[in-house]
Amino acid sequence: MAADSAVILVGDDPAALHAAIAPVRKRLSRRGWSCKVNAPFIAVFAPSGGRLDITGGLDGHGVLVGEIFDGAGAALAPEARGVLGCRPLAEARARAVCSDYWGRYLLIRRSAGEVAILRDPSGAIDCVVWRRGGVTFVATGADDVIDPWLPESSGIDWGEVAALIRRPGEHRHRLPLTDLTPVAAGELRTIGTAGGRSQQIWRPADVYRRRDANEPPDLKAAVVLAVTALAGSRRWVAELSGGLDSAIVAAALSIDQRAKVAAWVNHYVDHREGDERDYARAVARHHGVVLTEVRREGLRLNAQRLEAGADAFRPASNDIDPDYNDDIAERIEALEAWGSLTGQGGDAVFFQMPTLLVGLDEIWERRLGARAEVLHSISRWLRRPLWLTALAREWREEVRHRAAWTHPWLEDLKSVPPAKALQVSALAFCQTFQGPAVRSRRGACVNPLLSQPVMEAGLALSSVDLTWGGRDRAAARAAFADDVPSLILDRRSKGELGAYYGQAVVHRLPFLREFLLGGALAQAGLIDPALDARLTRDHLLWRGGHSELLSLAQTEAWVRRWRDRLGRRRI
Structure with missing residues (x-):
């Protein structure tokens, strides 16, 4: 439960x-x-x-x-x-x-x-x-x-x-x-x-439409309000990934609240792009807290573990990294913490997405008053020319991408410019992070950056202001410039675990082959015949697709679990 x-x-x-x-x-x-x-x-x-x-x-x-x-x-x-x-x-x-x-x-x-x-x-x-x-x-x-x-x-x-x-x-x-x-x-x-x-x-679009461009919100005040209120005086296990968003959550806590954190946890792997300990250590030193470093090795992926995350109304997309969730769950229980505190959602609400559509927002909102220096900084940030044909192509792709979505937040985007609409669709996707995971069985999983005050502050700022100077999450960086180590603020890269997950899934291919090709989805005719050819080491290492396989395995586990539940229900 x-x-x-x-x-x-x-x-x-x-x-x-x-x-x-x-x-x-x-x-x-x-x-x-x-x-x-x-x-x-x-x-x-x-x-x-x-x-x-x-x-x-x-x-x-x-x-x-x-x-x-x-x-x-x-x-x-x-x-x-x-x-x-x-x-x-x-x-x-x-x-x-x-x-x-x-x-x-x-x-x-x-x-x-x-x-x-x-x-x-x-x-x-x-x-x-x-x-x-x-x-x-x-x-x-x-x-x-x-x-x-x-x-x-x-x-x-x-x-x-x-x-x-x-x-x-x-x-x-x-x-x-x-x-x-x-x-x-x-x-x-x-x-x-x-x-x-x-x-x-x-709905997010309404927040944007009601914004007062002459009185922009105080982004930092909104974050501090949400983080301190949600954290309260409770004991937490807090994520310190090494990224900007978790560093901002740590900075927004009061001194007394940081003292009540039972563990500041960083998960790392033996791939350079997936080892962010130097950044997490800088945040820990800045606040005078102890960092708990957890080395990751492979994925615990079997039918029993997948079933553990299948007792939900939807397949457990928020449980796609079982080892991370199991570790946090065990720490919550062992340390008698109230739950876990994360920085998830910051990429969407602070606008991390690199896109030419920000330039189109500048033109959309200012018309003939569009500023050449803004368009130039966006082009320099993305290292792409800001031609109208490129803008139109990217806009068409974004509209096509969200056309298949069913979330009510996306049903009315009238008068919302393209990059802002992209932010709304990203926030709709972030509802995944609010979903259940095994760690939420031991305690509440709280994502303060997805709270209403923070979302409203991010939505009321234009995408240009959020990325001012051609920098992702620029407004958030500026707001917390005195509270987050410069090593984090000046960082241009982002942690990447794709190679690690790919290798981990490769080691579980025999299980995945049997689980998927002989499972409930296959019996229902929903497995692509080409999946057999993709369940090979070479295909995964050269062409990727590990996240799709993990999601498919979660859906298979969910269908099996609910088929059994519905088959034996009785009073």
Whole structure:
């Protein structure tokens, strides 16, 4: 079970709620789950040692799940949480909540005949809803305790599985399961006896469209606010990869918070491009902390390990590096930490993507006032001429790439310039990092750079400002120039583990061949006949494709796991 697991049951009437709970109460108890909220119309169950704050509305018709903060970064007191949970949750109220508060939360409110669910804009807590027997179910995770409650008609959606295989490793909002409805980050989903409806309350494009170009946000203040609020006074295992983003998270912590970090962890390999210890050591020295260096050797890749990450509503793309996740999970448990703290998402929110489209944004936003020095710096950064034909070609490729995506954030990009649209699509992909992994079973995995305040600050700055002077993440570098070692700030390269993963997958080819060519996907006719030829050492070393193979193996494990779960569900 995940640290952020919970299931919320909202009955059309008390009798329906009781009928749903009574047959599974012992099952829940045996699995270590307990009742956190018990009202006539609403019940909430979660692991006894879970990490979620759960507060029932004062009137018994709502519930707030997770952490929520005001604009100053102060956590709401229990009474204020209870008040928030007992107010109506129509569109106007949902917009006010997203405007006045932020965090890692779900807000659920019952009214006559329907249930409204608001998922916070960061998407830090998963949310899937369905109806059965006069009860609306809201689940934050796919732990097998929910199996007796799943819709009787639910099954594997093979069309969605095929889509996952066509675009491996990318985040798909839609579920490869029928009769279950995912709630997107920033979405207000209403479901009831008369059906359901959806309103996207928060989307990145709206943040850009509402920006005030004359009063740009304070990027550093947004990062410090988010990092310090989310870290709180808890004990953490913190990632210190050697990259800029994790260094910024470390810098944003207060002195007292850094002292509470139980381990600053750097994973490295015996490939020069994958050994970033010198950079991580510089950050550790700067803050006077001890760095824990973990040497990586191969990948633990077998059917049992893949299955361990398959208890989710989607294949576990966030668990694609099993050794990293296992190591962090073990440290969280051994050090009695609350969870793990990462710098994931910084590449998107600070704009790391090298693209000529930044030049097109300058022209788009300033028209005839476009600055020649900006266009020149972008051309020099990418070492490519900024011809209109090259801009048009890159723009067409970006539009084509995101056309197959299904994320609600990408449904309305009107008046959003090309590089900014690329940033929005990158943020949609970053929802992968908010998904479950084995490390999140031991403690919450918190990514402060994907929090609402930081995303909004990055989105409100133009792509030109974010990359000023022809430099990726230039605004972030400038904001933290006094807090991050110059070795990191001046760094032009980025760690690369492709060769390491390629070698590791080569050593597991016999297992992958048997697992994939004789598995459930092959039986369903979804394995490309050409895969056999690609499962060779020479092909992987010369042409790559290891990440696609790992994603395919995760999908295979997920299908096997859910085929078994759906086949034996019963009350």
